[in-house]
Amino acid sequence: MQSHAITMLGTGFIGNFYTMTLHGQRRRDRVRVAYARSEERGRAFGERWDIPEVTTDMEAAIRHPETDVVVIGLPNYLHEEAVEAVAAAGKAVLCTKPLGRNAAEARRMLEAVERAGVFAGYLEDLCYTPKTLKAIKAVEEGALGDVTWVRSRETHPGPHSAWFWDGRLTGGGAIIDMGCHCVEIIRSFVGKGNRPLEVMCHTDTLVHPIEDEDNAIALIRFESGAIGQLEVSWTFRGGMDLRDEVAGTHGTIWLNHFLRTGYEMFTAGGSSGYVAEKAETAAGWLFPVGDEVAELGYVDMFTDMFEALDGGAAPRETFYDGYVVNAVMDAAYRSAQSGAWEPVELIGWRGGTVPRIASRPETFEGLVVIKREVLPDGRARLILKDPGTGDFLDRIVAG
Numbered sequence: 223m224q225s226h227a228i229t230m231l232g233t234g235f236i237g238n239f240y241t242m243t244l245h246g247q248r249r250r251d252r253v254r255v256a257y258a259r260s261e262e263r264g265r266a267f268g269e270r271w272d273i274p275e276v277t278t279d280m281e282a283a284i285r286h287p288e289t290d291v292v293v294i295g296l297p298n299y300l301h302e303e304a305v306e307a308v309a310a311a312g313k314a315v316l317c318t319k320p321l322g323r324n325a326a327e328a329r330r331m332l333e334a335v336e337r338a339g340v341f342a343g344y345l346e347d348l349c350y351t352p353k354t355l356k357a358i359k360a361v362e363e364g365a366l367g368d369v370t371w372v373r374s375r376e377t378h379p380g381p382h383s384a385w386f387w388d389g390r391l392t393g394g395g396a397i398i399d400m401g402c403h404c405v406e407i408i409r410s411f412v413g414k415g416n417r418p419l420e421v422m423c424h425t426d427t428l429v430h431p432i433e434d435e436d437n438a439i440a441l442i443r444f445e446s447g448a449i450g451q452l453e454v455s456w457t458f459r460g461g462m463d464l465r466d467e468v469a470g471t472h473g474t475i476w477l478n479h480f481l482r483t484g485y486e487m488f489t490a491g492g493s494s495g496y497v498a499e500k501a502e503t504a505a506g507w508l509f510p511v512g513d514e515v516a517e518l519g520y521v522d523m524f525t526d527m528f529e530a531l532d533g534g535a536a537p538r539e540t541f542y543d544g545y546v547v548n549a550v551m552d553a554a555y556r557s558a559q560s561g562a563w564e565p566v567e568l569i570g571w572r573g574g575t576v577p578r579i580a581s582r583p584e585t586f587e588g589l590v591v592i593k594r595e596v597l598p599d600g601r602a603r604l605i606l607k608d609p610g611t612g613d614f615l616d617r618i619v620a621g
Contacts, residue, residue, distance in 0.1 A: 224532050225250035229283050232295030233258040233267035235382045241271045243520040257283035285311050299391045305331040309338035316343045320402040321544030323393025328548040332541045343527040343537040344544040348403040350519030357475050366470025368579045372411045373451040373467040374404035377458030395434030396454040405547045408450035411468045415573035417445040420563045423554035429457040440554045447579045461501050
């Protein structure tokens with residue numbers, strides 16, 4: 223296994239999470255250089271994480287001769303500039319979510335890294351939570367049969383930094399901030415080769431005096447017939463609500479990642495300090511998180527990225543995935559304006575085709591079994607349809 227020297231672009235909230243994970247988990251990979259837009263914040267970041275060199279010159283940080291990987295933890299409006307500079311420098315690049323402010327930006331970034339032939343990974347942490355990875359494996363092994371519906375929800379009281387609230391810098395509101403997580407979680411369960419066809423979306427600005435949406439709900443229709451449902455809000459009170467539900471022809475999965483993790487604590491206020499991301503109080507009933515960087519997927523995400531880099535393989539989340547996510551969100555924004563289903567516009571779909579979910583009904587004495595249920599006495603009730611007449615009927619049979 224190789225060790226990597228890293229340039230970290232960004233010293234804010236996500237830069238701290240990333241560096242905490244890198245220095246605390248694989249350990250062989252260290253941040254050698256950090257780029258900060260503020261000397262004061264850069265100096266504090268360097269001291270906090272024992273980073274040898276901090277600079278306010280992004281180009282110098284990217285081209286530093288002692289680093290081989292660049293991690294982008296910058297605001298959305300700086301992603302494209304940073305990716306193009308890293309690609310020109312010939313280094314591996316890992317970029318935080320969302321890849322771009324829109325699909326056009328994401329597409330240009332994808333083209334830049336592919337032209338340069340450099341390794342590129344999309345840092346979509348919530349696709350790497352331990353629960354999510356285990357659930358995806360169960361779905362891939364057929365435990366749920368054909369996936370018919372996936373719901374992904376992320377809500378909290380709003381972002382940490384001022385730039386998040388300015389749609390000119392981010393590309394939008396709650397959808398661009400959190401919908402990117404939801405879209406890629408949904409894709410992970412319905413299958414990455416399952417093309418997203420169209421989106422119906424409603425947005426609104428209910429609480430905050432901003433120009434962009436602080437609440438949204440959207441439906442995504444996939445080639446197989448599966449439906450994805452995303453829910454995002456910057457007005458939810460009580461912390462951060464991360465939940466996913468997956469329904470299939472043979473089963474169901476419910477995931478709760480943050481507010482109900484099995485660790486609940488009441489305090490009358492005798493202690494203070496950090497409880498968990500987006501927690502609004504340090505008193506009353508609290509929901510601390512045992513190992514936040516692991517629960518939020520950062521550990522498995524970086525492990526996957528560096529193992530793929532070392533092995534010459536593609537990571538689970540690529541720049542192409544980031545581009546597809548941006549295209550879905552673009553369709554959501556268009557739908558919110560038009561009030562109609564809007565197509566997902568993708569240039570060069572790479573997923574192939576998948577068949578539509580097909581009904582494979584059981585038959586009984588020449589009739590089609592619509593439903594079978596076990597009665598309290600052990601016998602079975604069959605709901606049957608006569609294919610000739612279209613009539614429905616009940617039949618009680620031995621269990």
